[in-house]
Amino acid sequence: MTDSQPAGLLSPQAVLAAYQVLKKVVKHTPLEYNPYLSQKYDCRVYLKREDLQEVRSFKIRGAYYAIMETPADQRQKGVVCASAGNHAQGVAWTSHQLNIPSVIFMPTTTPKQKVDQVKFFGQENAKIQLVGDTFDAAQAAAFEYCDEHHLTFIPPFDDLRTMAGQGSLAVEIFNDAKDEDLDVDYLLTAVGGGGLISGVGAYTKSVSPQTKLIGVEPAGAASMDLAFKESHPTTLESVDKFVDGAAVKTVGQLTYQNAKQTVDQLVAVPEGQVCSSILELYSKCAIVAEPAGALSVAALEGLKDELQGKTVVCVVSGGNNDIDRMQEIKERSLIYEGYQLYFLVNFPQRAGALKYVVNQVLQDGDDINRFEYTKKMNRAKGPVLIGVQLGCLENKAPLLQNLAEFDPHYINLEENHSLYEMLV
The missing domain is CATH 3.30.70.260 (ACT domain)
Incomplete structure (x- = not known):
């Protein structure tokens, strides 16, 4: 962060610093022109394919960079996180790559498939603790464990290091756009806790201020929109957990501050529309997207009138979709339509x-x-x-x-x- 950067705000220089570290480790995922979506919406749609990362989501970026930014002596003692999904996989993968111990706290209700994936990525370096019936209970146990054992907690989103790591994908987007001589008119990305859009926004507005940055939330968990309306992070009374990668009750204080500075528009997409987009991406484009990963594409339908003739980038943020959910996804789509x-x-x-x-x-x-x-x-x-x-x-x-x-x-x-x- 530069001296002139206000406290709590992420600088584009910090995102670039994260990119320099991460480009040697994570995949530079493709920025793919999608002919089907382009024809459907009469514009030029490009997909940033974070579903092709090693752990099939962008979360690897923030997890790795936050851990690398932890002082080496503290890092070697081990790291801790609480997550029922992609952040857990990112932390586990990183701990294995760096050969450091990690303790991953997950709710007892976490599907076995997700637990097995974390074990696979972490191998002998990751220890999984199944605690409580909810994420909040698992996170409380993780905080207590950190205090008892003097270990470092790796936040899933409300941390400048995590946000900078997530934002590194925007560096790739605009480097690739420059190589293709593209001016990006719209950039759409999912919003859960706000880490991704905070990092993406900090870099995007520094290199392409004319790009309209749109954050996409599930209608049943629009916590950033509520924070914008209340002028501070506010807890939703209830959350539809279907879009599990973005179903966050309360956004972070830091992510709220940063998103408020750079996000041009927030869009809430019905869960049924998300389901239709998952099926469409699979059947028309051979892309397996998880619900949060399909949010940006799902938002195109509601924005189609203003997108005509524009260059649009959608971040497909993840592809960890449990095959057992496909029947429910099909059902929700049919009901919505x-x-x-x-x-x-x-x-x-x-x-x-x-x-x-x-x-x-x-x-x-x-x-x-x-x-x-x-x-x-x-x-x-x-x-x-x-x-x-x-x-x-x-x-x-x-x-x-x-x-x-x-x-x-x-x-x-x-x-x-x-x-x-x-x-x-």
């Missing part, structure tokens, strides 16, 4: 009732893909959970009309979130 519907319907307890619904209620191309019914003795009717996948969106209106004629008291679970959560 309006193709998947769920109803509670009172069915007559007589033979042929289902056949009637299929013949008289559904439209051509519609399909019943869920039917749950328990016959109740001595009752004329019983509630049935029905899932319908529409053949086309135009089928919805006549379907609802036919359903109302079949059962005037049917419940559309689209309009009752609590029942949907319980039954579906």
